[in-house]
Amino acid sequence: MNAAEGSQVAGEFIRLVWLVPAFPLAAFLINGLFGKRWLGHATGWIASAAIGASALLSIGIFFDVLRSDGHGTTVTLYRWIGVGDFHVDIAALVDPLSSVMLLVVTIVSFLVHVYSIGYMSHDHGFYRFFAWLPLFVFAMLILVLADNYLLMFVGWEGVGLCSYLLIGFWFERPEPAYAAKKAFVMNRIGDWGFTIGMIVTFLVFGSLSFTEVFEHVDIAEQGVLSLICIAFFLGATGKSAQLPLYSWLPDAMEGPTPVSALIHAATMVTAGVYLVARSTPLFEAAGSVLQIVAVVGALTAIFAATIALVQTDIKRVMAYSTVSQLGYMFLALGVGAPIAAIFHLATHAFFKALLFLGSGSVIHAMGGEQDMRKMGGLRAKLPITYWTMLIAGAALAALPPLAGFWSKDEIVGAAFLNGYPLLWGVGVFTGGLTAFYVTRALWLTFHGEPRDHHLYDHAHESPRVMTVPLLVLAVGSVLAGFIGFPPEDGFIHRFLPPAIYVHGHEAHHPELAVIAGLAAASVFAGLVGIAIGLSMYARRRPDPNAVRRAAGPVHRILANKYYVDELLDRRFVDLSRAFAGAAWAFDAHIIDGIVNRIGWAFGLTGAGLRRLQTGIVGNYALSIMAGVLAILALYGGYAIGIIRR
Amino acid sequence: MEGGVPLGAYIAVSAALFFIGCAGVLMRRNAVVILMCVELMLNAANLALVAFSRRYGSVDERGSVFVTFVFVVAAAEVAVGLAIVLSAYRTRPVVDVDEARAMRG
Numbered sequence: 001m002n003a004a005e006g007s008q009v010a011g012e013f014i015r016l017v018w019l020v021p022a023f024p025l026a027a028f029l030i031n032g033l034f035g036k037r038w039l040g041h042a043t044g045w046i047a048s049a050a051i052g053a054s055a056l057l058s059i060g061i062f063f064d065v066l067r068s069d070g071h072g073t074t075v076t077l078y079r080w081i082g083v084g085d086f087h088v089d090i091a092a093l094v095d096p097l098s099s100v101m102l103l104v105v106t107i108v109s110f111l112v113h114v115y116s117i118g119y120m121s122h123d124h125g126f127y128r129f130f131a132w133l134p135l136f137v138f139a140m141l142i143l144v145l146a147d148n149y150l151l152m153f154v155g156w157e158g159v160g161l162c163s164y165l166l167i168g169f170w171f172e173r174p175e176p177a178y179a180a181k182k183a184f185v186m187n188r189i190g191d192w193g194f195t196i197g198m199i200v201t202f203l204v205f206g207s208l209s210f211t212e213v214f215e216h217v218d219i220a221e222q223g224v225l226s227l228i229c230i231a232f233f234l235g236a237t238g239k240s241a242q243l244p245l246y247s248w249l250p251d252a253m254e255g256p257t258p259v260s261a262l263i264h265a266a267t268m269v270t271a272g273v274y275l276v277a278r279s280t281p282l283f284e285a286a287g288s289v290l291q292i293v294a295v296v297g298a299l300t301a302i303f304a305a306t307i308a309l310v311q312t313d314i315k316r317v318m319a320y321s322t323v324s325q326l327g328y329m330f331l332a333l334g335v336g337a338p339i340a341a342i343f344h345l346a347t348h349a350f351f352k353a354l355l356f357l358g359s360g361s362v363i364h365a366m367g368g369e370q371d372m373r374k375m376g377g378l379r380a381k382l383p384i385t386y387w388t389m390l391i392a393g394a395a396l397a398a399l400p401p402l403a404g405f406w407s408k409d410e411i412v413g414a415a416f417l418n419g420y421p422l423l424w425g426v427g428v429f430t431g432g433l434t435a436f437y438v439t440r441a442l443w444l445t446f447h448g449e450p451r452d453h454h455l456y457d458h459a460h461e462s463p464r465v466m467t468v469p470l471l472v473l474a475v476g477s478v479l480a481g482f483i484g485f486p487p488e489d490g491f492i493h494r495f496l497p498p499a500i501y502v503h504g505h506e507a508h509h510p511e512l513a514v515i516a517g518l519a520a521a522s523v524f525a526g527l528v529g530i531a532i533g534l535s536m537y538a539r540r541r542p543d544p545n546a547v548r549r550a551a552g553p554v555h556r557i558l559a560n561k562y563y564v565d566e567l568l569d570r571r572f573v574d575l576s577r578a579f580a581g582a583a584w585a586f587d588a589h590i591i592d593g594i595v596n597r598i599g600w601a602f603g604l605t606g607a608g609l610r611r612l613q614t615g616i617v618g619n620y621a622l623s624i625m626a627g628v629l630a631i632l633a634l635y636g637g638y639a640i641g642i643i644r645r
Numbered sequence: 646m647e648g649g650v651p652l653g654a655y656i657a658v659s660a661a662l663f664f665i666g667c668a669g670v671l672m673r674r675n676a677v678v679i680l681m682c683v684e685l686m687l688n689a690a691n692l693a694l695v696a697f698s699r700r701y702g703s704v705d706e707r708g709s710v711f712v713t714f715v716f717v718v719a720a721a722e723v724a725v726g727l728a729i730v731l732s733a734y735r736t737r738p739v740v741d742v743d744e745a746r747a748m749r750g
Contacts, residue, residue, distance in 0.1 A: 615746035617679075621670050 011064030013057060017075050017092045020057050020102060021141035023050040024109075027134040035127030043130040044117035051113050051137055055106035058099070065099040070498035072096075072211070074147050081150075088208055093147035097499035100342060100492075101144040101274060104349045107476075108266045109137045111469040115357050116258040118466035119364055125169060129256065132169075136162035140267050144274065148209040149198045152275070156194060156239065159268045160187045166263060167255040176254040183248040190238015190245055194275075197231030200224065214281040225286040232279055233293055240272030240326045242300045247564055249323055253315040257360030260315060265322045265356050266349040273329045273345050277338045280500050284336075294334020294415070298426045301327030303562070305433040309440070310558045313370045314359045317441045321396065322352055324430060328411050331423060337414035338500045343484045343492050344411055347403035350476035351395035357470055358389035362445055364466070365459040369452075372441060377450040381459045384467045386446050388474040393442050395477045397435035397526045405523070406481035410488070413518040424518075428525045435529030443537040487515055655696035662689035674741045676730045680723060687719045 027050035031043040039046065072095030081088040092098075113133060120129050139158025146152035168180030198208060204220045205213045217225070236242070241249035252264045263269070276283060276293065283290050301324045308320035325348050332341035363370055365382055379386045395402035398409060408431065416424035450456035461467065484490040536544050548555050557563070637643035662685055669682030691712045698708025737744075 617742045618671060618674075625667060625671065 013060035023054045024134040024138040032131035043127045047130040048113040051110045058102040058106040091147040092145040095499040112262040115469040166259040179251040179254040186248040190235045193231045193234025229286040229289040236272030250319040261353045261356030265352040297330025298423045302430045308437040332411040340410040344407035347407040347480045351392040354392035354473035361385040361462045372444040374452040376448045379446040388470040393438040403481035432525035432529040435526040436533045439533030659693040
């Protein structure tokens, strides 16, 4: 059964939408089953070809959706659960939102796969890597395509599993194994929220399908809706590394760099943003929950950006930057600009994946060294990496006309225009911090004198299989912003609305002067950040070491990431350990105790009863006789009438 | 059965035989004697069956048929019982059942 139903006749490519996740799944099965013995390094090309096919199909689907009226087409594969009126289908909802996500996921995945062929070429787990990476893409596509919360949850858990597997890819070392465990556990806390949200949604609406739930939003009470939305948002904070569940993402950098680029920057961590954007009708109706989303997003943005200021590991700078940028996306969702959130999601996927892949290229060149203090002066040795990362860094710092400028500026502007001047201030200030830390990271890596000559002498530009994806992503980082041009009225603003419910906010078309003023403010903040960064690291005015000494306690707090991990350890991990210990004691003493006592009682009874087995045949005969007499007496009693029934 | 030995006499003899056998089973220690006493009890039952069969023969003759079955069972029981006694005697030369207490719990 492959029925397509919708508001219009589905396009040719939309009918084939199930092939998009099928290709990665096939690649996973082929590489996973035959990779180790027969395929070897061919696995990389098999996986890349499969994802490439998905990407081409996604482009086709995108143009189909572009031609449609934008109200979405449901392509049902089969009925998964059907109980009375309630049913859950394996069905894909193809609408502007999911088609944009499809494009971003498949294109970035394809580039990362190709890049990984070079990056992982010396790794003995090559085939394993190229089995799990397509599996991740498969799960992510299920998440994006699902037309109901339950199927989305399947993808949601699938990407969590793949994230765990790939963070712990080098499980021989203890740190990746620990980081993988941490990511999994923290994600489980978020998943618990998702589950609660789903259960309450089912209880209230009797359905889990997006379209059915959103049609009947008004039957639910405000309080119940708020509960659903807070539960879903908890799920989103876990997956998208927001406060308070963010600390797994920086640790996830223990995984291979392409994994960090794909899963922990471009795709999986945006699943939370996608969930909230998808559920916009619920959040809009739930009222004040959106303010919580906005505040959490803004706080996460500035919180992570301050930590990124002092990190010395190049990947950790990027990781905190990712947390910070995800905070921007939630800020956008919270202030009623979900389109800006998805816009930033798309542009961020390009320039942040590029920054990670560029970092990977540097790490590859430096023989695995990730500490920026040992780099420096690599500009001459890694020209392609340098220039592409410079573009991505400028996009991250939101310099016009690069991609990050259009999307981030729109978020910050929306915060101001929709009546959150304080959050606007936070956003602009964080923009300055962002510009500073990206300047610092790029300068420490590529400029100045080489600080470790041994590593420097061995550095070399990466092979073409790695640099070509960098160049493609650089083009994306420059051009992706123009899908949102001109501001508030670009392509994406006309394309997405049928899929995303925007409550009246988009109605205002502010004066050009206001837009220009807001943009100027954020660009100014960015330029100030860059200027301070250059002044500190290029001219040593003020000298970074002097600044660090002067701001001793502040630096210590930032370098230790606000002691959040320690706090969590002390407050929650120890507490849950104590609880687990108590539960274990209960199990060992009470549960096992009851069972053991029962067994002991039977043993005691048996010990008493075994005395009856004397071994003397006469005794047995006597008891038989006594029994017969007793039965006879009873029978006789009935017969005579002494005993009545 | 007019004028013959009354039914009550047969039953009395049968009961006497049964309880003699029963007492023998319970009190004697020689395994062979116990088996003989069991035979006594079986035959007491047979006597009762035959007597009732004769008394109510006009209605039902099946009591005598039943007796033949009891004979067969008794013969089998003696065969098995003696075999057990014999093989027990081979391993431990006692026929006193009170001495055979290996099965004591």
